[in-house]
Every structure is written in structure tokens, then in C-alpha cells.
Amino acid sequence: MERHTELLDRACRRTYPPHLRSYLAIVLPATFTIIPLVIGIAWGAYLDDGAYLSFRHARDLSLGRETLRGLATRTPLYVLVLSLLSEKNIPLPDAGLILSAAGWSVTVAAIYSAGRAIHRRVAAVVSMALLSFNPIIVQFLGTETSWVTASIWLAIAATRKKRWGIQTGLLVLMLCIHFDLNTIAMALFMLILQGVHRRTFPILPGLILAATIIGLGTFAFQAEISLYPELGLAEWQREVRSLTSESEFYWLFLPFVGLGMLAAQPVGLWLGAMGGLGLILTISPTSIAIIVTLALFLTGLGIEQIAEWSAQHNLLRLDRLKSAASLAIIGMLPLTVAQATSMYQRYQLRPVAQQRVEQQAAAWLCTNSRPTAAVFGSDRIGYLADRPTRQWDGGAGTPQDSMTMVENLATDPPDYCISLNSIPWDRLIRTSWFQDHYERLLEFSSAYDSTSPHVIWKYHSSPFDQGEYRALDVRLPDEVRWVGYRYWPDHIEPGKAVHVTLFLQTTQSIGDSVQAAVYITSPHDGATWAHRETVSRRSVLKDWWETRQIIVDQFVLTTTADIPIGAYHLNVSIMTPALTQIVPMYRGDDTSPVDRVTLGNVIVPWQGSLNTVKQANVRLGNGILLRGFDVVDSLPAGDELKVTLYWEAWQPLAEDYVVFVHLMDESGRLIASHDGPPASGRYATSAWLPGDIVQDTHILTLEPDTPGGLYQLKVGMYTWPGLERLPVWNELQEEQPERVIYLQSIVVQ
Incomplete structure (x- = not known):
């Protein structure tokens, strides 16, 4: 293959005078390098929700709300740079936009440099051109992803040029920009490549990377930061479906990618292995960027292979250079159409109206909530409102994901929820737990925003939240275990209610085969003073039950007005659906059945003086x-x-x-x-x-x-x-x- 490249170089020297060749060698890469920056500026500060998490950390750091421990995020160096820009009174969304767009420009230059380093100049130009206006640029504007990708490609170029010190420094830089399992794996992969090239283990670079990983890892562990991105198969499928829905031409990348891997052995195999590593690991902005840029580079290698083969066999009856250039342009044309279509659609779908609605909601929160009020919703709203935020964009998810969401919210409910128009949000809102604990305050909407209305919900405590949680181990039918309970109050006045919460856990799919009967009885004569055989509202649908998840059932027992002073037993029995027969239960590993479980005492106290x-x-x-x-x-x-x-x-x-x-x-x-x-x-x-x-x-x-x-x-x-x-x-x-x-x-x- 190097011989074919030399032939192209000779043809180029014969076709163009030296000064023109020098001019093209400078102007062409410079033009493509500037394009991502221009696209970023034209796009505007309509950034992905994930960018605002870094913005919030940077703002808190610049305002002195956090010490340097505030850098204990997945993006320490990026947050530090943003905080320095914030101290110069530069709006963080604008700073993140320019910084990330500049990162993509550096990535374009880096992928071109990597192509030149392996003597694939046509591939270098093609991949640089494809990346310069790829939709991935706008997908991750405002984030550190572009700089991570640039670091990796510069490290690839340094590896090919055997500049090991530069490669090690770039890998350390990559880890400091973004630290998670993906970047750790990529750094170790590049270190292995260095060892293969040098035919010996690189001890000093290995020690430097190990010290960096241990230091950042310790920092992340102390700050309780998870380094595990989401598992990727389902997310990758969604990404692919999203791309192909924008343009069917994206399928044309596949033959070029495969041809590029076959044509560039062993480099193509290395790059393919690196891409496979990203796929096998998990999905994250970093892994997506790595896979996309690798696919573009392999596409360039595939187009170069076709161009060289065609020129060698004189299929177009042109000289070698013109034949290669013509076929490269023809091969790029459908890929260019695919990317241009995606870019246009995404530009039209920029969340302009959505961000205006979110700004209105954030302004209301600024005025009507305390500064420490926790918000559950998009990071953008949390950033604009300057409130602690638990991020959720209301994106795609299964009913089981909604169940997990209910569990997490019930453990530590936020003060406000900002919902939008989506199926996962609708699932969450329809749960009885949400409706018992949140009241609808107001909504903000726009006719031009498909996610409208954005509704502000305020948390209010529920009687079911009161009382001490008590663990229990009782086996019920259908492989269901009763793992805990809570009730409140334990002292009541005659005619008042007791709120009972049962926590159940299943080990397999269940049917609606049993019902719980909860009642208050006198230990003296067994008289029943309150009885409830059906739940007030099950917190989740039975179809949402997933193995090992906790299901919450809630009951309201209202005592009679003439209940005497005393301490009464709060009992629970399990009955058939028709409520005609008591179903046996078993405590722990005991094989002796019981027909009821006493939760505790409900006391009607004396109220005199x-x-x-x-x-x-x-x-x-x-x-x-x-x-x-x-x-x-x-x-x-x-x-x-x-x-x-x-x-x-x-x-x-x-x-x-x-x-x-x-x-x-x-x-x-x-x-x-x-x-x-x-x-x-x-x-x-x-x-x-x-x-x-x-x-x-x-x-x-x-x-x-x-x-x-x-x-x-x-x-x-x-x-x-x-x-x-x-x-x-x-x-x-x-x-x-x-x-x-x-x-x-x-x-x-």
C-alpha cells in the first residue's frame, strides 16, 4: 500500500507545481479544521442537557461554593478551565460552546495527523472532511467529549511516529479531561500498543499512567463518584436507529468501514479492536465519539483503497491522481448527503423553544423556592435556577426503569419535580407514590415545543412517609417476600386513621393472586376496630414488578369513633383474591405456617389531666x-x-x-x-x-x-x-x- 501512495505522490508532483502543492497542503486542512468552530458558533448555545452538569460544578467552584474538592467529577480538568473562564465573567454556556467546538477542530486536525502518520493521505483528507461536518459535533457541544477524542487521535499519531513521551502525556491529559472506565480502558489499550511497538513493557509510561489512574480514582472514590457508564447494547441500538431514521445513506458507511479494516492491516485491525473495545464496554459520549471517529477514519481508508485500485487498473482512464480524487469524491458523496441531512434536521430541531420554556420554569424556581431546594429534572433547569439538581431528561425507558426511579425518589424525595411531555414522565406521574407526594403548581408551555408543557410539582410529606422502617422476612405465595413495613401513627385518637406501608419483593413474575388484609384488633377479646382488605392504590402496576425490586403497598385504616382506650394489635393476613380464605405465610426459613403477622401496637391513649x-x-x-x-x-x-x-x-x-x-x-x-x-x-x-x-x-x-x-x-x-x-x-x-x-x-x- 505504501508503494501505491508513493505513486500518487509522484503523480501529484507531476500534475501540480510545487507552490500550488504547498498551498493546498496548508489551505485544505486549515479549511476543514475551521469548519467545526464555524458550525459551533452558528449552532448557538443550545446545548445538550449533559453539558450543564459541568457548568454547575464550574460555577460553584468559581463562586467559592466549593473548594478544589469540587473538581472531584468525571471531568476535573474541563471543569477547572470552565471555572477560570467563569471568573472572567464569560457566560458558561458560551464558554462551553466555543471550547467544545475548538476541541472538534483539534480533533479534525488530529485525525488528519494520524492519517498522515500511517502514510494514508487520501484517507486523512477524506476522514478529516467527513468529520468536519459530522452531526456528532453538535451532539456533544458544550461537553469535554471533543477534547477527549482529540487526545486519543493525537496519541494514535504519536504512537505511529514512536513519540512515546508525547503519547504518554496525551493519555494523562485524556484521563484528566474525562475519567471513567472508558478512558481508563483506552489508556491501557494505547499503553499495550506502545509495548507492542517497542517489544518491551514501557515501565516509566506505565508507572505514570498507574499513578494518574490511582490518584484520580482515589479522588473519585472519596467523592463517591461512579465511574461506570450505562451498559451499551440497547443504547447503541437506539443511536443506530436514530441515525438511520435521519438518512438511509448511513448504511453505506458499513462497506467502506469493512474495506478500510481489511485494506490497512495491521493498523486497521488495531483501530477495529479499539472500536470493538468501545462497543464492548459501555455507552457514553466518549465511547460514541470514539466509535464515530474510528468509523469515519476507516471509511477514509476504504475510499482510498477503492481509489487506488481503480487508478491502478485505469478504470476511469485518467491518470492515477485524478482517478483517485474522482473516486474519493464519488465515494464521499452519499456519505456527505447523509451527514448534511442529519445536520439540517438537527439544526431545525434545536431546542430553542424548549430552552425558553425551561428558562421560564427556572426563573419561577429562583423566585419561589429556597436556594437549597432540590430539583428533579433537566440539568439545564437546575443550572439556570441555580438549585441542586438530580438529573433526568425524561428520555426513553422501560416500565422497570420507572419502578427503579420510584424507589430512588422515595428514598430521598426532591423538593420540586419539573416534568415534561414524555411517556417515561407520564409513567412516573401516574404512580400513586408520586400523586400522594407531589402537588401540581403550574405549567409553562409553548406551541413550538414538543416537550411542552413543563409542569412544576412540589413535594409535600405524606403520612405514609412517617414512622420507622422495620425489616421483616416473611415468605408469601408466588415467590414474594415481605421484607419490611412501616406504620404511623402508633398513637391515635378515636375515629382517626393509621397509615400502613408494606414493602414486598418478588423473585419471579407474578399475577394478582393474593390480597393483603390489614386490621386492628383487641388482644383481650379479638374484637376488630379497623379493617382494610384492599390497598388504597398500589404504588406501581403489577406488570412493572421486576426480580429483586421493592414494591410498596399502602393502606389506610380508620378506627371507629367509640374505640376504647387501650393498646391494640396491628395485624396483617394474606387472603385469596375473593377474600374468602386466608393464605398461609412463613417466617424466614420456618416451615410452620402462620395466618397473621402482628406488626406492632396501635395505642389509643388517655387524654385527661x-x-x-x-x-x-x-x-x-x-x-x-x-x-x-x-x-x-x-x-x-x-x-x-x-x-x-x-x-x-x-x-x-x-x-x-x-x-x-x-x-x-x-x-x-x-x-x-x-x-x-x-x-x-x-x-x-x-x-x-x-x-x-x-x-x-x-x-x-x-x-x-x-x-x-x-x-x-x-x-x-x-x-x-x-x-x-x-x-x-x-x-x-x-x-x-x-x-x-x-x-x-x-x-x-
Whole structure:
């Protein structure tokens, strides 16, 4: 092949005088190099959403909101340059536009230099011409992608020229411009190529690259920055479909690329391997740019091969140079049409109206939200509003992606969401979680914007968000596991509601085969005081259930207005769809089925005041205090003596105790008594919580022939069934030997 190139050079020298050859050698590359800069300026600052993430970091760094730790991004050097330009009062979108367009100009020069370095001048000119107005230029305007691509192609040229120091420096520069797994892999690939050329492992360049990777990697790890781009097969398919929908001529690149790989062995194989590496890895702006520029370069090699073969066989009956030039132009023509068509369509579809709408939304956020309010939406809105942003452009995604989005938002909900007109956004908005937590404030729209309207949603807390999350491991039918729950409040007034959230996880596709039944029951007699057998609204559709994802079910249980004071059990059972039969559940690895799971206690507390009762303040056991009591001073024989006790626990109790109330004469003989759990069994001591006052009423019936006189009223507690009384300490912290509390004397008439 080098011989064919020498023949072309000789023909060129015979055809054109030396001064014209020199003129073309300078003017032609210079013209193509300037074209990307001109395209960038003509395009304007209508940049991809991804560019604004770097802009936000650069602005924060220039304003002193972040220290140099703010460079802990995937694009440290690019952010640093932008921050320096921002300090000169240059608008960051304009600075990013010019900087990235200049990067593409350097890339055009770099790919030309790489072609010259491998003695493929026709390929160098063709690939330079194709790249100079390729749609990829406008696709990544405002980002660091162009400079990463330029660094790689300059490193390829340096590799061919065996300038190893320059190659190593360019690879370090590439890593500093953009640091992720793609650029790490490319740097290691180029280092291997250097070793192959030198026939020995390049120790010093290897150490330099290792130090760079370790340093940047440590920085990224400390800042918790992910270096993993998205997996690429589906994204690559979307990219290809997008291109071919703009022009079918893009398919003509394939034969030229294949021919270029075959014609330029072993260089073509190296480049093909580098492109394959980018495909195998992941999709990102960097990998897309690498693949596209490699395809353009291989296209140039393929066109050069056809031109040289045609010239060698004199198919056009022209001299070699004219034959090669003619066929190169003919080969480039459909490819030029494809790129020109894409460029025109993309220019017409610039998000001019969309950015105007986003500017209106951002202006509203600036005026009506606090500076620290988190925004979920496009990075462009976050940048314009100067608010912390969780980026999502509302792009294509599966229902499972929407499910994952709901999980992430539920973990840390943003203050505002800015939705646009797209199917993924519509999926997210229709989930009950979103509608329970966000209210629609206002919208901004334009008749010329297909993504309109842009709607601002404001977060408001939901009762389902309250309460402590508690882990659980219960196996349900259909390979579903119940992994946790939350409910709130745990103290309610009669007639009020309890909000219950169940967290489920599936290991396979499921049908709508079971329903949860949630109910509040009395532990004393099993009476049900609130019951809900169907969910309020399932947070996601069952078709969205994906293996290992967490599904949220929510319930609202409203108690009756006459529910007595007490501690009630919150139970859950699983039932068949017709709600006619309870389905067994299994705790953990236990093989014994259970028909219900108790989540905890729902307490209906006493709401009165202790100011009107008789004070006691006597301590029992390790955690109980008798705060006071209420009883008459005298009563006729044969009447009922009503004794109301007011207990308080200062720490949780593990056991259920029985209260005894005794009326005794002066000789210690028992006249009347009542033994029973607090609140007639509705408020077991194991359910008492610190700070709660438990009203406990006991009725003692006096016999009609009870002699008149003065009697002593005593109370206490004992264990069941051990019948061991709890120790008692009076107000002076003196332990009472009989383990009873003396309340007062009662006169029987």
C-alpha cells in the first residue's frame, strides 16, 4: 500500500507545481479544521442537557461554593478551565460552546495527523472532511467529549511516529479531561500498543499512567463518584436507529468501514479492536465519539483503497491522481448527503423553544423556592435556577426503569419535580407514590415545543412517609417476600386513621393472586376496630414488578369513633383474591405456617389531666410508676367501689403483669378485691411506652352486710402465672415489705 501512495505522490508532483502543492497542503486542512468552530458558533448555545452538569460544578467552584474538592467529577480538568473562564465573567454556556467546538477542530486536525502518520493521505483528507461536518459535533457541544477524542487521535499519531513521551502525556491529559472506565480502558489499550511497538513493557509510561489512574480514582472514590457508564447494547441500538431514521445513506458507511479494516492491516485491525473495545464496554459520549471517529477514519481508508485500485487498473482512464480524487469524491458523496441531512434536521430541531420554556420554569424556581431546594429534572433547569439538581431528561425507558426511579425518589424525595411531555414522565406521574407526594403548581408551555408543557410539582410529606422502617422476612405465595413495613401513627385518637406501608419483593413474575388484609384488633377479646382488605392504590402496576425490586403497598385504616382506650394489635393476613380464605405465610426459613403477622401496637391513649386526681408517685418493679388514683372517700355497704389508677412506664416492659386492688379491714382481713390486667385486658403492660399515662379502672363490689367502719385500700402488681408481686418503693424510696401500695382509707357506712 505504501508503494501505491508513493505513486500518487509522484503523480501529484507531476500534475501540480510545487507552490500550488504547498498551498493546498496548508489551505485544505486549515479549511476543514475551521469548519467545526464555524458550525459551533452558528449552532448557538443550545446545548445538550449533559453539558450543564459541568457548568454547575464550574460555577460553584468559581463562586467559592466549593473548594478544589469540587473538581472531584468525571471531568476535573474541563471543569477547572470552565471555572477560570467563569471568573472572567464569560457566560458558561458560551464558554462551553466555543471550547467544545475548538476541541472538534483539534480533533479534525488530529485525525488528519494520524492519517498522515500511517502514510494514508487520501484517507486523512477524506476522514478529516467527513468529520468536519459530522452531526456528532453538535451532539456533544458544550461537553469535554471533543477534547477527549482529540487526545486519543493525537496519541494514535504519536504512537505511529514512536513519540512515546508525547503519547504518554496525551493519555494523562485524556484521563484528566474525562475519567471513567472508558478512558481508563483506552489508556491501557494505547499503553499495550506502545509495548507492542517497542517489544518491551514501557515501565516509566506505565508507572505514570498507574499513578494518574490511582490518584484520580482515589479522588473519585472519596467523592463517591461512579465511574461506570450505562451498559451499551440497547443504547447503541437506539443511536443506530436514530441515525438511520435521519438518512438511509448511513448504511453505506458499513462497506467502506469493512474495506478500510481489511485494506490497512495491521493498523486497521488495531483501530477495529479499539472500536470493538468501545462497543464492548459501555455507552457514553466518549465511547460514541470514539466509535464515530474510528468509523469515519476507516471509511477514509476504504475510499482510498477503492481509489487506488481503480487508478491502478485505469478504470476511469485518467491518470492515477485524478482517478483517485474522482473516486474519493464519488465515494464521499452519499456519505456527505447523509451527514448534511442529519445536520439540517438537527439544526431545525434545536431546542430553542424548549430552552425558553425551561428558562421560564427556572426563573419561577429562583423566585419561589429556597436556594437549597432540590430539583428533579433537566440539568439545564437546575443550572439556570441555580438549585441542586438530580438529573433526568425524561428520555426513553422501560416500565422497570420507572419502578427503579420510584424507589430512588422515595428514598430521598426532591423538593420540586419539573416534568415534561414524555411517556417515561407520564409513567412516573401516574404512580400513586408520586400523586400522594407531589402537588401540581403550574405549567409553562409553548406551541413550538414538543416537550411542552413543563409542569412544576412540589413535594409535600405524606403520612405514609412517617414512622420507622422495620425489616421483616416473611415468605408469601408466588415467590414474594415481605421484607419490611412501616406504620404511623402508633398513637391515635378515636375515629382517626393509621397509615400502613408494606414493602414486598418478588423473585419471579407474578399475577394478582393474593390480597393483603390489614386490621386492628383487641388482644383481650379479638374484637376488630379497623379493617382494610384492599390497598388504597398500589404504588406501581403489577406488570412493572421486576426480580429483586421493592414494591410498596399502602393502606389506610380508620378506627371507629367509640374505640376504647387501650393498646391494640396491628395485624396483617394474606387472603385469596375473593377474600374468602386466608393464605398461609412463613417466617424466614420456618416451615410452620402462620395466618397473621402482628406488626406492632396501635395505642389509643388517655387524654385527661392528672391535676384533678389524687397523687401517689410510687414505683413498682423496674419500670412502673403509679402517678395517681381516683376513688371516693366513703360509700354505703353493698355498693360498688370504683377505683381508677393512673400508671406510667419510664421504660419499655417485657412482661404482662396483673393488677390487684384489695380493700382490707384493720385486722388485715380481705373484704373486697379485684384482680385483672390493666384496662380490662385492653392495655397490656408489655405495650406500655415511656411517657404514656394508662388509665386503669377496677370495680370492687361490697357485700350488703359489710360492717360499717374504716377500711384500707391497697394495690399492687404480680406476675402471671408465677404470682410473684413486684417490689414497691414509696415516695421516700423505701421498699415496702408487703409489696403493696397503700392508697387511702375508705369509710363504709
